[in-house]
Structure formats: C-alpha cells, structure tokens
Amino acid sequence: MTSRRTALKWTAGLAAASLLPGAALRAAEPLKVGFVYVGPVGEAGWTFAHDLGRRALEAAFPGQVKTTFIESVPEGADAERVIRNLAQDGHRVIFTTSFGYMDATLKVARQYPKVVFQHATGFKTAANMGTYDVRTYEGAYLAGVLAGKTSKSGNLGVVGSHPIPEVIRNINAFTIGARSVNPKASTRVIWVNSWFDPGKERQAALTLIAQGADVLMQNTDSPAVLQAAQEKGVFAFGWDSDMTSFGPKAQLAASEIDWSVWYKKVVGEVLAGKFEPKQQVWYGLKEGAIDLGHLAASLPEDAKKLLAERRKGVLDGSRPVFQGPLRDQAGKEVVAAGQALADKDKLAMNYYVEGVQGTVPGGK
Amino acid sequence: MLRLEARPQASRLMTWLSPLLAAVLTLAAGGVLFALLGKDPAEGLRLFLIAPLKDLYGLSELLLKATPLMLCATGLAIGFRANIWNIGAEGQFMLGAVGATGIALWAGESESALVLPGMLLGGALAGAAWAAIPAWLKTRFNANEILVSLMLVYVAQLLVSWLVFGPWKDPQGFNFPQTVMFADAALLPVLVDGTRLHLGLLFALAALVAAYVFMYRSHAGFRMRVAGEAPDAARYAGFSARRTIWTGLLCGGAAAGLAGMAEVAGPMGQLTDKLSLGYGFAAIIVAFVGRLHPLGIFLASLLMALLYIGGEQVQQYMNLPNSIALVFQGLLLFFLLGADVFIRYRLRFGSEAAGA
Numbered sequence: 001m002t003s004r005r006t007a008l009k010w011t012a013g014l015a016a017a018s019l020l021p022g023a024a025l026r027a028a029e030p031l032k033v034g035f036v037y038v039g040p041v042g043e044a045g046w047t048f049a050h051d052l053g054r055r056a057l058e059a060a061f062p063g064q065v066k067t068t069f070i071e072s073v074p075e076g077a078d079a080e081r082v083i084r085n086l087a088q089d090g091h092r093v094i095f096t097t098s099f100g101y102m103d104a105t106l107k108v109a110r111q112y113p114k115v116v117f118q119h120a121t122g123f124k125t126a127a128n129m130g131t132y133d134v135r136t137y138e139g140a141y142l143a144g145v146l147a148g149k150t151s152k153s154g155n156l157g158v159v160g161s162h163p164i165p166e167v168i169r170n171i172n173a174f175t176i177g178a179r180s181v182n183p184k185a186s187t188r189v190i191w192v193n194s195w196f197d198p199g200k201e202r203q204a205a206l207t208l209i210a211q212g213a214d215v216l217m218q219n220t221d222s223p224a225v226l227q228a229a230q231e232k233g234v235f236a237f238g239w240d241s242d243m244t245s246f247g248p249k250a251q252l253a254a255s256e257i258d259w260s261v262w263y264k265k266v267v268g269e270v271l272a273g274k275f276e277p278k279q280q281v282w283y284g285l286k287e288g289a290i291d292l293g294h295l296a297a298s299l300p301e302d303a304k305k306l307l308a309e310r311r312k313g314v315l316d317g318s319r320p321v322f323q324g325p326l327r328d329q330a331g332k333e334v335v336a337a338g339q340a341l342a343d344k345d346k347l348a349m350n351y352y353v354e355g356v357q358g359t360v361p362g363g364k
Numbered sequence: 365m366l367r368l369e370a371r372p373q374a375s376r377l378m379t380w381l382s383p384l385l386a387a388v389l390t391l392a393a394g395g396v397l398f399a400l401l402g403k404d405p406a407e408g409l410r411l412f413l414i415a416p417l418k419d420l421y422g423l424s425e426l427l428l429k430a431t432p433l434m435l436c437a438t439g440l441a442i443g444f445r446a447n448i449w450n451i452g453a454e455g456q457f458m459l460g461a462v463g464a465t466g467i468a469l470w471a472g473e474s475e476s477a478l479v480l481p482g483m484l485l486g487g488a489l490a491g492a493a494w495a496a497i498p499a500w501l502k503t504r505f506n507a508n509e510i511l512v513s514l515m516l517v518y519v520a521q522l523l524v525s526w527l528v529f530g531p532w533k534d535p536q537g538f539n540f541p542q543t544v545m546f547a548d549a550a551l552l553p554v555l556v557d558g559t560r561l562h563l564g565l566l567f568a569l570a571a572l573v574a575a576y577v578f579m580y581r582s583h584a585g586f587r588m589r590v591a592g593e594a595p596d597a598a599r600y601a602g603f604s605a606r607r608t609i610w611t612g613l614l615c616g617g618a619a620a621g622l623a624g625m626a627e628v629a630g631p632m633g634q635l636t637d638k639l640s641l642g643y644g645f646a647a648i649i650v651a652f653v654g655r656l657h658p659l660g661i662f663l664a665s666l667l668m669a670l671l672y673i674g675g676e677q678v679q680q681y682m683n684l685p686n687s688i689a690l691v692f693q694g695l696l697l698f699f700l701l702g703a704d705v706f707i708r709y710r711l712r713f714g715s716e717a718a719g720a
Contacts, residue, residue: 040686070679072686075638077631080560081425082676088421089680099540100638123538162637163529165539193525193637350539361529 031093031271033057034086035069036079038098039196045221046195047071049240050097053259060264064271075100080107087112093270095263096120099164105129116270116277121166123347128277132262135284136166137173137346138314139255140217141321142292143237144177145310146252147215149303150235151178154185157208159218159225161195163361165349167219172353173321174217179355181306187356188213198224209234215252226250242294254294261289282343285314322346327354368709378707383653383660386699387667393695403682411681412674412692424559428631429669432457432623434568436647437665438575439619441656443612445579446588447595450613452498452513453620454644455520456491460621461628462524463490465543465635468550469532479549483625491621492614494520499613503606509613517644525637532635542636552629564626571619572658584611620644649697668693
C-alpha cells in the first residue's frame with residue numbers, strides 16, 4: 001500500500017515539475033540565472049573571477065535573481081547536457097564561461113529560443129545567443145609595463161596555457177608593455193597545454209626562473225606560478241583575480257577581471273525586458289571590466305606614476321596597446337606607424353611580436 | 365573472534381554478489397557522505413541515482429554516456445581475462461577518433477554512404493594500431509605492456525593537440541584548436557529524435573555480443589581464458605602466448621578506437637583537444653565491476669554513467685562540489701576490491717579449531 005502511495009506522490013511530483021518552466025515566468029518568481037564553469041571555483045583565477053561576478057550579480061538584485069552554478073564541466077560532449085539541463089530547469093539566462101562550450105551552447109540555444117545564452121570568449125552567435133569577453137590584454141600590457149620597470153635582467157617569462165589567439169595576444173601585450181620601458185626586454189614562453197594544472201605550471205615557472213627570468217606572468221588559472229616566484233625570490237603577477245595570499249612578496253600587482261559589469265547589465269536589461277542577446281561584447285579598462293590592481297607596497301613611486309600614465313593612455317585611446325609601428329618576430333611590420341590594430345585582427349592573432357622568443361606551436 | 369578462512373574453491377555466488385554488495389555499500393557510504401555535508405541523504409541519493417532517469421532525454425543521455433565506457437571495457441576485458449594488462453585504452457580511444465577524423469576530413473562534403481563505414485574502419489584500425497605497439501614490444505622485447513600502453517596515452521594526447529593546433533585546424537576557426545564540423549554524411553544517425561543517442565550504442569551492444577561469443581563459444585576465447593586462469597596449463601597445452609598477447613591488445617585497441625570514432629562522429633561532430641574525458645581509464649573500473657563478463661560490463665557501464673551524470677545533478681540542485689562524482693567512483697572500486705576478498709575467503713567466528 002505504502003509503496004503505491006509513494007508511487008502516486010511521485011507521479012504528482014513529476015507532473016508538477018514539468019509545469020515549472022512556465023511557472024518561473026511569473027513576475028513574483030526570481031529570475032533563474034545559470035553559470036557553467038570550466039574549473040573548480042577555488043580561491044583564485046578564471047573561474048573564481050566568474051564566481052565573484054555571479055555573487056556581485058546576486059547582491060545587485062536582491063530577491064529578483066537566483067543563480068545556480070555547475071563547476072568543473074569538461075569542454076566536450078558533456079557540456080551540452082549540463083547546459084540543456086539548466087535550460088530545462090527554468091533558467092532564463094545562461095552564461096557559459098569557457099571557449100570550449102561554444103558549439104554546445106549554440107546547439108542548446110537552438111532548442112530553447114526563449115532562453116538567453118551568453119558565451120564567454122567565443123565567436124558564434126544566434127538570435128538568442130551572444131558572446132562576451134574581457135580585454136585581458138590590457139591588463140597584460142600594464143603588467144608588462146611594471147615588469148619592464150622591475151626586471152633587472154630584462155628576461156621575462158610567461159607560462160601559457162593553450163596557444164590560442166587570446167593567450168598569444170596577452171603574451172604579446174605583456175612584451176609590448178615591457179619593451180615600452182626597456183627596449184631590450186625579451187619574453188620566453190612555456191606552454192603547459194592546460195588551463196589548470198598546478199604541477200605543470202609550477203614546473204614551467206621553475207624552468208623559466210632557472211633560465212634567468214626575474215619577472216613572470218601566467219595565463220593559466222592556478223596561483224602556482226606566483227607561488228614558485230615567491231619561493232625563488234623573483235616577481236610575478238596575480239592573474240584574473242588578486243592572488244596576494246599565495247605570494248605576498250612576489251606579487252607586483254594583479255590583473256583583475258570584473259565580470260559583474262556585464263552580468264549586471266545583461267540581467268538588468270533582461271528584467272526590464274529590453275535585452276538584445278545577439279551581441280558580441282568586448283569590455284576593457286574603459287568599462288571597468290579589467291584593471292591592474294593590488295599594487296605591491298614595495299613598488300617605487302616612479303613605477304606607480306609610469307603605470308598611471310600608461311593606464312590613462314589606454315583609457316583615452318592616446319596610446320593603444322597594439323599601436324604602430326609594430327613588428328612581428330620575423331621583423332615584418334604588422335601595424336604601420338600611426339595606426340592601431342583592429343579588433344578583428346586582435347581576435348585572430350597567431351604570431352608573436354618582436355621580443356618574444358620561440359615559435360607559436362602549430363604556427364607557421 | 366572474527367577471522368577469514370580460505371574457501372576450498374572460489375565461490376561462484378560471491379563472484380556475482382560482490383559487485384552488488386559493493387554497490388549497496390557505496391550507496392550507504394554515499395548517504396553518510398551527504399549527511400556529513402549537511403544535506404538530506406535521501407534527497408541526495410534520489411538526485412544522484414533517480415533524477416537523471418526521470419524522462420526519455422535523461423535515459424538517452426545515460427546510454428550516450430555509457431556507450432564509450434561499454435566499448436572500451438568490452439575490449440579491455442578480453443585482454444584482462446588472459447592477464448594482458450592494457451592500461452592505455454584512453455590513448456587508443458584518441459587514436460580511434462584521429463583515424464575517423466582523418467577519413468571524415470578527407471571525405472569533406474562528400475555525401476557518399478561509404479564515409480561512415482570508412483570512419484568506422486579507420487577508427488578501429490587506428491586504435492588497434494596504437495595497441496599493436498605495446499603488443500609488439502611485449503612479444504619482441506618482453507617490455508611491460510602496462511607501462512608502454514599507459515605512456516602511449518600521453519603521446520596520443522600530444523598527437524591530437526598537434527593535429528588540431530596544426531594541419532587539421534579549422535581555417536575559419538580563429539586559430540582555435542578544433543577541426544571543422546563534420547558533414548552530415550560523417551555523423552552517426554541519431555536513434556531517438558530529440559536526443560543525442562546515436563548508432564554508436566548499437567556498436568557497443570554488438571561488441572558485447574561478439575565478445576561473449578568469442579570468449580565463451582570459440583576455441584580462441586577458451587585459449588585466452590586458460591592463459592589467464594592457468595598459465596602453466598596453457599603452456600603445457602601448447603597455446604601460443606604470443607598469439608594471446610596480440611589478440612588481447614588488438615581487441616582492446618580496436619574497441620577503444622571504435623569508441624573514439626563514435627565520440628567524434630556522435631555528440632562532438634568534430635575533433636578538438638578536449639576529446640578525452642577519461643573514458644579509457646574509467647573503463648578499467650567498469651571492466652572489473654562487470655567481472656570481465658559482457659553482461660556485467662553492460663550493467664557496470666550504466667552504473668558508471670549514472671555516477672557521472674548524478675554528479676552534475678547534485679551540483680545543480682544541491683550545490684555540492686563536482687568531486688562528489690569521483691568520490692562515488694572511488695567508493696565503488698574500494699568496496700568492490702574489499703568485497704572480492706569473500707570470493708576466496710569466508711568469514712568465520714571463533715578460533716580455527718572451532719571453525720573446522
């Protein structure tokens with residue numbers, strides 16, 4: 001008897017559950033917003049920065065927004081199921097926060113035309129799907145300025161994740177920043193072929209230090225590079241978020257992303273019923289989505305002053321990061337004097353600029 | 365006093381009860397885990413094990429996730445039965461994906477019905493070829509196949525990276541590491557409309573049946589089993605150890621290669637460097653939980669797939685970390701190994717004399 005009653009209750013529960021997406025539309029219900037993360041939230045880095053954005057979003061719309069996040073979702077066939085489950089469960093806005101979710105997001109977006117999809121760092125859009133990204137290269141450039149100012153040997157090192165345009169762009173911007181202070185500075189790169197692999201990141205950092213690098217930057221998600229710098233008495237940066245606690249002596253500054261600028265705008269406009277999903281947004285210093293913060297107390301005044309000047313130059317457009325004359329590694333001019341690189345060329349960047357050593361993996 | 369006493373012969377009953385016991389203990393420990401995390405254990409287990417199956421889509425996703433596990437584990441079990449320890453199904457899986465992708469890219473926009481069979485063959489052969497390396501090194505130089513097959517996983521990963529960052533990169537893809545999306549003729553047909561469940565499931569089921577026939581109804585399979593259970597007898601009977609090694613590794617490689625093909629021609633529709641989700645390694649657990657028997661592997665791969673998907677569910681609804689799925693997998697293997705003791709031993713109370 002009991003078991004049958006349970007079964008009946010179950011059926012009723014399922015029937016109610018299937019009505020939920022409709023119910024979520026009522027004004028009294030908070031707007032459900034879903035986030036798909038590529039790594040664990042942790043205490044620093046890419047996914048952590050997205051989670052800070054998520055928390056700021058909830059705080060900005062108390063009672064109006066309810067967020068859900070799923071972490072460590074692999075960028076492969078599994079992502080589609082996770083994204084679809086969020087849409088099926090009544091989430092009206094879904095942020096997928098890594099490049100590898102692009103095609104999965106697009107497929108689910110086609111199945112759920114009423115849901116708004118926002119994919120970070122990709123390039124495919126649909127009527128209900130847009131992309132958003134942050135000009136991390138502006139942070140990398142400012143970090144480069146400090147690196148050029150701080151480095152005694154002029155040997156800089158970067159631990160890279162995957163040789164995709166975004167990361168190559170950051171390495172180039174870092175090098176341009178450094179060479180704007182010290183024209184002899186040069187950058188070595190070690191690729192770890194992973195976004196998050198503290199063991200490999202640390203090994204790469206130690207190798208760069210052994211080769212004479214005295215300021216490091218990383219385009220990976222863990223604080224391992226900063227920790228290695230701290231141990232060996234050289235300098236490094238926080239990446240995507242502040243990492244002071246992992247290397248208080250080593251961190252010169254942190255290139256910090258504030259995803260909440262875009263998250264709040266999207267959700268605010270969705271709540272007001274006027275959001276246009278099909279956009280390709282690339283926010284930077286100007287919008288307050290990236291900045292070099294948490295400057296080390298040990299930085300000399302002239303370094304801080306120089307940094308403030310360069311920051312202003314990027315902000316008011318008087319000194320863009322990729323301004324001519326700019327030459328690639330082979331000495332070929334890629335930007336003529338008086339010109340600046342267009343966004344579409346930044347997005348497809350697959351060459352190193354002058355001052356970076358080695359070759360781009362898979363490049364020509 | 366509690367003590368273990370050796371059974372006169374291995375218990376057939378316990379051989380099959382042990383995985384069930386392990387599953388029950390995993391559930392119990394999982395419940396305790398939920399309680400310790402401050403969540404309702406009943407709700408947690410319901411989300412983990414029942415909620416993923418609430419509708420047709422959920423079921424289809426379970427079968428989709430189980431397909432590569434089933435294929436890899438089936439092939440591995442043939443070798444494991446003969447004490448051939450192929451740990452590199454993950455690499456053979458990737459090579460299978462590479463072989464199939466090679467054919468798909470070569471065929472381009474061709475609408476020929478031969479594209480898919482070609483990819484199937486290409487995937488299986490590439491997987492088998494990757495497994496042939498440890499087989500050759502083992503038979504020629506007596507190199508340990510565990511180490512060789514494992515190390516080749518990393519080589520395979522780098523090969524995939526090189527291909528998608530280099531010669532196979534989508535020219536329209538902004539230099540991102542992925543190939544073009546395959547043409548329709550290079551995609552496996554979907555079995556149930558509105559889901560992602562594809563023809564690969566039928567490959568997996570066919571492989572299970574073929575493995576059963578091979579292991580239990582053929583002389584070659586008999587030789588493999590004897591080689592595993594009584595190596596001396598196999599040698600005395602003049603069964604070729606060399607042939608056993610080759611068969612074990614090639615079967616494992618071909619099945620894993622087929623799984624890799626089904627992944628790129630199925631849910632992915634392209635090759636990327638994010639191809640590998642550890643199916644080749646998880647399949648080792650599946651093969652053992654399934655007692656190296658096709659029927660057992662079928663059930664174990666469903667259970668394993670459920671643990672993966674359940675992990676996503678508890679994250680979505682209970683806000684628990686993703687690692688919980690891995691904890692469940694670990695618990696399952698741990699309890700299985702523990703319960704397996706009772707296949708050869710039994711529990712006795714009292715001293716040895718009293719027990720006799």
